[in-house]
Amino acid sequence: MANLTIVSVDDEYPALQLIQKYCEQIEDVELLKVFQNPEEALEYLRENRVDLVILDINMPYINGIELLHQLPYQPLCIFLTLETQYAVKAFELDVVHYLVKPVDFETFRKAIHKAKDFLQFKNSAELQKKEDFIMFKSNYVMHKVLLDDVRWIQGFGEYIILVTPLKKYMILERMSNFEEKYQNFGFIRIHKSYIVLSSHIGSYDSAHVYLKDGEKLPLGRTYKNSLKAYLN
Template sequence: MKPIKAIYVDDEAPALELIKKYCTDMPEIELMDVFLNPTEALNYPHLAAVELLILDIEMPGLSGTDLLASVPKGKLCIFITADPTYAAKAFDLDVIDYLVKPVFPERFKKAVQKAIDYSKFTAPDAAQLYLTFKSDYKLNKVLLDDIQWIEGFREYIKIVTRFKQYLVLQRLSDFISKNEELGFVRIHKSYIVIKKDIASISTQGVQLKSGKQLPIGRTYRDLLK
């Protein structure tokens, strides 16, 4: 597998030099560039090719969390900071890892390997389609064909498959906006299904090919006609 392409942003020059040294000893990572100024990183002309962001959190002008929110979605992130109190916020942002300075080489290598493993796990499969999500502190990869329906509960969704149910911290509206291209459709304020799994639609609800009957909202019924 090709090395994961990364940049590192930190307003402390010694930290930049240390991580650069670590990366030269790791063939599995290609450190494309480093930046003392986060704004320069945001304007990096090769940003589209970057797969992994290694970011300090506390920086003047633009924090690491702000920088992460400003780049195109889909990039992996490792936070490196001197302040451990940011850990909870970092993991809320769904980052790969959170390292507290001083960072030692083995700990850095472990964080990079997490990013590589995540990238492999979520890579698209040419033969089959998968849905990847976090539940129970684990990364799960479920065949799309095994998913029966998805139900919303305020800040959470329940993904119901043929074999197991998963509780995921995500709003139903966020799920559909992210995964609509996979064939998911909303049939009710609380339910999402895969469109090809719908057997019939009536005023009473949606009948799935599995035989399961789910409620349907009037607005969504009109859209599905």
């Protein structure tokens, strides 16, 4: 397995020393750089892509959350901090883990292995235009759902509901983001609030799309032509 490349940023040098010590004990991990100055870390990360960043939150000049927002790409992230009040905000950013100092080696090791699993799924999706499953986070838990089990996606502002035969998942993500992320997986927008998997469409008329399982969904006027072109 390829190395998980890491950069760690913490204004406290003993914390960086501990992370370096822990990383040396985990296989397939490469700690590329450590930074006490978050501005220097930001400059480095803008020029160098890494798999994972381990960030403190409260730091001078720029905090860990701001640093993550300013990156031109989205690496995996583990927050390692004394603060507990940012946990909800951190999970909204889709972080791998939120560790509170002091952290023991076994807890750290589990977080790193979780990041490895995320990276494996991410890479497999990027290597193929279409997979038979999708990965997403709902209620702070990563879920793997087969494409054939996705009946439709419905938008509610900042959230979407992913509907399967057995369960509905609420996901903190806008419809447009989901549409862009999975554009090569066979999904098609049929309404401002609905996305379906094209292989599940049985028929359609001027106002509705009928899925093969008998479900009827609304068809927006502005999406009729694109649906017709996609299916024909």
